[in-house]
Amino acid sequence: MNNESLFPGRVLVTGGASGLGAAVVDAVLQAGGTPVVLDRDLREVSAVKAIEVDVADRAAVSSAVQQAAEELGGLDAVVTAAGIDRCGRLEDVPPEDWEQVIFVNLFGTVSVVRAALPYLKASRGRVVTVASTLGKRALPEASAYCASKFGVVGFSQALAAETGGEIGVTTLIPGGMKTRFFDDRAEQYKPQDDSRLNDPANVARAVLFALSQPAGCEVRELLICHAEEGSWP
Structure with a gap:
């Protein structure tokens, strides 16, 4: 971000095609x-520049970030809103599914930031990494998601210490939101009442x-949730 301006x-x-990412784009x-x-x-993306890439693919991410930066003449900020989840007891979640959560949520965050x-x-400029209240508090049958988001918190804090004075780093810790994030979950893992999202x-x-x-001036950590959020504190 240009420090002479408050524009993003x-x-x-x-x-950025859906959920929180799309809201940030707007x-x-x-x-x-x-x-x-x-x-x-x-x-579902039509009004803005968009590049198709799986953030779990490090080489593809590096190329996509470079393409975006070259087309825009640089970057002022990165917001890492891509994320997935695979719920269930550790022994019940296929290892490849469990690991994919880490690849997308943690390694994808790292790959994008490294390239940018x-x-x-x-x-x-500034980085806003998107963690979760489940990066602060663990719940059962969410080991992959918790591991990835605890990792994002730790990575972000280390990055801030490493790059202080060079770039800004904010760890965003949102509670549950009204998005399609829960759509592909088994019924028992979907919110039964979305009034607290x-x-x-x-x-x-x-x-x-x-x-x-x-x-x-840097906002190092920003926790934001519904007033009746159930996953925090």
Whole structure:
């Protein structure tokens, strides 16, 4: 992000085709910024620049980030909203499914940030990594998701320590949101009452808040949830 401005600038959003990512894209547009989407399914993306990529594929991510940065003339911010889940007891979740959660949620976050670092350092930009309240508190039958999001929290804190004064790093910790994230879960793992799920547009506004901090000021961690959130504290 250009520290001379409170506008979000050129913002790369992973998982930007739906859910929180799409809400962040809308918020960036409304704030006068230029979003670019990285997602494996672009069928619902039409109004913004988008690149089809699976964030679990490190080589493809590197190429996609480079393409986006070159087409935009640089990057001011990255928001890593791509994420998946596979619920169940450890012995019941196929190992390849369990590991894919780590590949997407943790390794995908790392790959995108690594590829974007040169551009963010050049612009003195910012990263917003998307963790979860389940990166702070573990629940049963969610070991893959908890492991990935605890990892995102640790990675983000280490990245902030490593790059202080060069780029900004914010760990976003959202509670449950009204998105399609729960659609492919077995019925017992779906929210039975969505009244305690936050609107992703509210969380996107929190992302813009983190991106709009003046030079020398960083929001290191931002936990945002519905007032009656059940997974926190």
